[in-house]
Amino acid sequence: MGVADKYYIERCLDGHPDDFRYLVRRYQAVLLAHLAGQLGNRDTAEEAAQETLVRAYFGLEKLKKRESFFPWLLGIANRVAKEQQRSKQRRRRIGDVLSEAVASPELSQDYALERAITALPESHRQVVLLRYYGNCSCNQVAEQLDMPLGTVTKTLSRAYAMLRESLQQQDENCEVQK
Amino acid sequence: MNCEQCKELLVAYVEELLAESQKQAIESHLNTCPPCRAELTQLIALRDRLAANGKVLAQSDLENKVLNRIVQEQSSKLREVSKSSKQIQLWRTIMKSRITKFAAAAAVVITISMVGWLNSYNRSGNGTKSLTYFRFISEACAAEQKLFYQDGITHIVNEIVVFPTSGDIASGQEGESDQQASVDALNLFLEYNWVPMCSVQANGHLRFNQLQLPAASTEPYSIVDESWYDSATGNFVRVLRYDEQVFFANSYDGKFVYSLETAPDGTPRLIKEQVTDDFSPPQNPAEFLGITAGLQSDIGEETVAPVQEFSRGTLADGAPVRVVKAGFADVSGELNAYWLFKVREDDGTIAEMEFIIADEPQLLIRRVLSKAVAAPSVSWSLAELPEEVAGGQETPRPVVKPDMVIPNVSVRHMVERASFETYIFAPNPPWAGHREIVDCIDPPSPGHRMFCIAYRADDGRHVVLVQSHTYNKTLGNFARKGQLVYTSPNGFKVWGGGPDKWYSGILLSSARFTIKDPPSDDRIGYVLESPAGTFPSLAVNGTLTDEELHSLIDSLIPAREYQGD
Numbered sequence A: 001m002g003v004a005d006k007y008y009i010e011r012c013l014d015g016h017p018d019d020f021r022y023l024v025r026r027y028q029a030v031l032l033a034h035l036a037g038q039l040g041n042r043d044t045a046e047e048a049a050q051e052t053l054v055r056a057y058f059g060l061e062k063l064k065k066r067e068s069f070f071p072w073l074l075g076i077a078n079r080v081a082k083e084q085q086r087s088k089q090r091r092r093r094i095g096d097v098l099s100e101a102v103a104s105p106e107l108s109q110d111y112a113l114e115r116a117i118t119a120l121p122e123s124h125r126q127v128v129l130l131r132y133y134g135n136c137s138c139n140q141v142a143e144q145l146d147m148p149l150g151t152v153t154k155t156l157s158r159a160y161a162m163l164r165e166s167l168q169q170q171d172e173n174c175e176v177q178k
Numbered sequence B: 001m002n003c004e005q006c007k008e009l010l011v012a013y014v015e016e017l018l019a020e021s022q023k024q025a026i027e028s029h030l031n032t033c034p035p036c037r038a039e040l041t042q043l044i045a046l047r048d049r050l051a052a053n054g055k056v057l058a059q060s061d062l063e064n065k066v067l068n069r070i071v072q073e074q075s076s077k078l079r080e081v082s083k084s085s086k087q088i089q090l091w092r093t094i095m096k097s098r099i100t101k102f103a104a105a106a107a108v109v110i111t112i113s114m115v116g117w118l119n120s121y122n123r124s125g126n127g128t129k130s131l132t133y134f135r136f137i138s139e140a141c142a143a144e145q146k147l148f149y150q151d152g153i154t155h156i157v158n159e160i161v162v163f164p165t166s167g168d169i170a171s172g173q174e175g176e177s178d179q180q181a182s183v184d185a186l187n188l189f190l191e192y193n194w195v196p197m198c199s200v201q202a203n204g205h206l207r208f209n210q211l212q213l214p215a216a217s218t219e220p221y222s223i224v225d226e227s228w229y230d231s232a233t234g235n236f237v238r239v240l241r242y243d244e245q246v247f248f249a250n251s252y253d254g255k256f257v258y259s260l261e262t263a264p265d266g267t268p269r270l271i272k273e274q275v276t277d278d279f280s281p282p283q284n285p286a287e288f289l290g291i292t293a294g295l296q297s298d299i300g301e302e303t304v305a306p307v308q309e310f311s312r313g314t315l316a317d318g319a320p321v322r323v324v325k326a327g328f329a330d331v332s333g334e335l336n337a338y339w340l341f342k343v344r345e346d347d348g349t350i351a352e353m354e355f356i357i358a359d360e361p362q363l364l365i366r367r368v369l370s371k372a373v374a375a376p377s378v379s380w381s382l383a384e385l386p387e388e389v390a391g392g393q394e395t396p397r398p399v400v401k402p403d404m405v406i407p408n409v410s411v412r413h414m415v416e417r418a419s420f421e422t423y424i425f426a427p428n429p430p431w432a433g434h435r436e437i438v439d440c441i442d443p444p445s446p447g448h449r450m451f452c453i454a455y456r457a458d459d460g461r462h463v464v465l466v467q468s469h470t471y472n473k474t475l476g477n478f479a480r481k482g483q484l485v486y487t488s489p490n491g492f493k494v495w496g497g498g499p500d501k502w503y504s505g506i507l508l509s510s511a512r513f514t515i516k517d518p519p520s521d522d523r524i525g526y527v528l529e530s531p532a533g534t535f536p537s538l539a540v541n542g543t544l545t546d547e548e549l550h551s552l553i554d555s556l557i558p559a560r561e562y563q564g565d
Helices: A003-011 A017-041 A044-061 A066-094 A099-102 A111-118 A122-133 A138-145 A147-177 B001-015 B020-032 B034-058 B064-082 B087-097 B099-121 B132-147 B175-190 B410-418 B467-478 B501-509 B546-554
Strands: B153-162 B192-201 B207-212 B222-228 B235-244 B245-252 B255-260 B268-274 B308-315 B321-327 B337-344 B351-357 B360-373 B399-409 B424-425 B432-441 B448-459 B463-468 B483-487 B493-496 B524-529 B537-540 B556-558
Touching: A003 A044, A003 A066, A017 A066, A017 A111, A017 A122, A017 B034, A017 B064, A044 A111, A044 B064, A044 B537, A066 A122, A066 A138, A111 A122, A111 A147, A111 B175, A122 A138, A122 A147, A122 B034, A138 A147, A147 B001, A147 B034, B020 B034, B034 B153, B034 B222, B034 B463, B132 B337, B153 B207, B192 B360, B192 B399, B207 B235, B255 B399, B321 B351, B399 B410, B410 B432, B424 B448, B424 B463, B463 B467, B463 B501, B467 B524, B483 B546, B501 B524, B501 B537, B546 B556
Parallel strands: none
Antiparallel strands: B153 B222, B153 B360, B192 B207, B207 B399, B222 B235, B235 B245, B245 B255, B255 B268, B308 B321, B321 B337, B337 B351, B351 B360, B399 B432, B424 B556, B432 B448, B448 B463, B463 B537, B483 B493, B493 B524, B524 B537
16 A cells, blocks of 8 residues: 555645645545445435545544544545435425436446445445455555454455345345336 | 365455465365355455456546645635635636646646756755655666666667647637636647757757657657767767658767757758867766756755656566656646656666656657667767758758757846846845846747746845746736735836745746755745736745835846846
């Protein structure tokens, strides 16, 4: 993963806002995968990811443990997703049924997978996101989440089983609907 | 191993985390167990699906959106506390435009090369040399020097490829009149690409030229840049060819310095000059023959994006390289124009460098050959070359324009060479001592010169005044959106506001050869509107009281009336 998050955070706080781009690059896919499953729509997920990163930037000073940027970021993303869902519900209550029916959500290429990831328990999700969306090796995941390498592979192993089950379930539901 | 044990280790196996003995145990189990093999296939399929989705999501353009929003929100925070809120907002809107950004990026790249040149001219200077970009280029230049010291004569061939561009960069899609000026400037800039090119003069000093490369129409074209160097005697020949025809050459045979230039009508001219008594050939041939020649720079970290190790890769011949990216960030903090360097892992030299604006490659310079030979294929005196020069000027051809930069000129020189009214402080600002004027080509305005007057101050508040045809044509529109700070009795208007930190940073960086210090945090920039209707740009490396600013502006006089020197 190269330079630690901590370094870029300190650069940002030191008056180099441009360095935040490296953190955006590092975590954009992670955030999108994390949010797309929750929000069900690629555009909304992008909006939420943007909002999450902007809030993170302006909140960097409040982050006491700089090594914990990733879980902290996911925490912000969860709050943003909840807010968006709430405001969506409000809009729905106002009764814009027509546009709701017209707007078909633009799902990303593999929405089923993203939904399956969202359904994972938090600790499993973090490992999968870092490994496949954050481009970390298992060793880096272990370092990032401060857990032994063995735990990472075991978690990944269980996550695989859960993902497969969840994908299979979605396939079956799809069949039923057809 | 049984199935249960196998399944437990399967993820670690796929992730290649197992010890050799465990790996062998799994593989032998897999060979005999179809259900576990099926499990493995499914596991790999899911892994590939995750990785593919990860790649798709990584391609999102969140980076620019997020950084733009940060800039926006920061400036709206600023708006709450700043009196000049309207100006900032307006500037932000202007600077948000794609076109303006690229024009700015282009301007910045002009500056970056110029600084590099002046620095190599002013090698004796004691500026800070610990900065990343400088260190990177110096190391590459030192590594390249070794290539020139092979047994016998070294023959090096570089290729310069000019790519056609889509034209998207310069198409003024918004078409707003506010942006017209910058679009015009950019179009001018894009008529040709250029790279700095040094040649050796009869006094042993380097001459700083500009190799102008006309835009490629539909197909890329290339220039072959060939050099021979004899490390025992210091003799060298350098020949540039386009379409197999020579258009520039420079050499030294131990007694004379030769240069072959083409006159405007296309006729070749071979100039032979006896070296002066104090002549000594430049020590490091990489500084005037190499791929890094003219790129050395000590631009401050404040304005230059960090030299960033981008990725690793291989050259066409399979040699592993580090890919390094370096350039100036534009006003919005984006790196729209930059060099991508490919540095060989084995000898640390730059094997390829590509110049990119807005994701489009403009130029590629690469070394295609470096080897020892018994004798050069072109004589040290260039005698046979005039025959090889192409006549006629029907189509735009690459050309070497001499004197891209002339350091340390007089006020009289500036007046004689300028195509517009120039101004100078008389007397010098009381707190600023040493003054130096540099005359350089004004890249977006062919045929015009640009003048940079820099005053080094003991208290660090250095002053830089830059005057150019391009500024006169383009800065007016922007300046008048700013805030009128002062109108002087001698008829100058002083405009402030806008991204003054950004452009004062660039002006001060471009004058590092004289002022030595990096731009300070409290630097300030102004655009002046002169009584003659020109727009000189002023940067001060520190704060001025109103009184100091007023007396500085009041002391401006037309340079032709200057009595000093």
